[in-house]
Amino acid sequence: MIRLSPGFAINPRFRSDSFVNSQKPPFLSVQIGSQRRNLSRIGSENGDGVAFDAVAYEADRLSLDAAAMEDMAETAKKELESDPDSDPKAWKWVIRKKMWDLMEARNYAMSPRPVHHRIPNFVGASAAARKLAELDAFRMAMVVKVNPDSPQKQIRFLTLSGEKKLLTPQPRLRTGFFSVLESDLLKPETIMEACTSVGVAKYGRAIGLDEKIKVDLIVIGSVAVNPQTGARLGKGEGFAELEYGMLRYMGAIDDSTPVVTTVHDCQLVDDIPLEKLAIHDVPVDIICTPTRVIFTNTPIPKPQGIYWDKLSPEKLRQIRILRELKNRLEKKTGRKLPTGPSEKLPPTAERKRR
Known part of the structure; x- marks a missing residue:
């Protein structure tokens, strides 16, 4: 069943121009009084008092992301060539590839393209x-966790405005854990860049496992989602x-925290078999497309934490916050x-310190 909810008001001090598909660079020049300032020069400093190098950070991020996607393409190729009856992951790659190909072929995809090996x-x-x-x-949420991918950029903006x-993970958890951004600590002209x-x-506050925070709503990206089951x-x-488990x-x-995803209508599928889902797969409660809102009433249990027997030694070595959590639990138990x-x-965990 499809239901729609009442409207949402944006704080008028923030501009609500849509920028999710903008081709503008992330560093904007804005008029502030009689001065024109470059936002790439505004922001936090590191512990040594050195200004944040936004250009170097972005170049580093893009390089690491490219390496990650190249490796994921290799992984996908191997999975697609494997026997689907003996490989428990092969069927997922079949659906992903079909969806990425479809979105590119029908021009439903937006930049960054191609959308293969991305949340499109x-x-x-x-x-x-x-x-x-x-x-x-x-509307009722005070703290919203949103993934860092391009199609959810406007949601990050709506959260802050x-x-x-806003609680958002650091890309691929490579430099830490989550960052928190609060609109009342941001200048209006920096809201869009903060997304x-x-x-x-530049503007977020990094948090650790000891942070006392209650998340009211989780927004995640998807490649494909079943509107009947929430798979x-x-x-x-x-x-x-991993983010959900932590x-x-x-x-x-x-279990009561709503999980929402936003997708194109073409990303709604009916071929995700429930019996093949892993125990750590996160289902969604609500799906928002450009044309409708779907409440899935998902029957799929939500993960209860990190399932260490599913986590490879390589993934553990790459993600410091996971190692910290594992050490804590082992000491406690x-x-x-x-x-x-x-x-x-892929080499996603190591980032040069600026």
């Missing part, structure tokens, strides 16, 4: 974001599941936690 940006992403903003779950607290990866690094597929790296450990979320099978991973 899509035509109408801003309209889907507005549908999400009309939800009671969003709606005077809410980008560079802006999060969802991401791009294949598992970060949404938030469960922190007590920031529970006095027993060694299991690890999952080995896998080849």
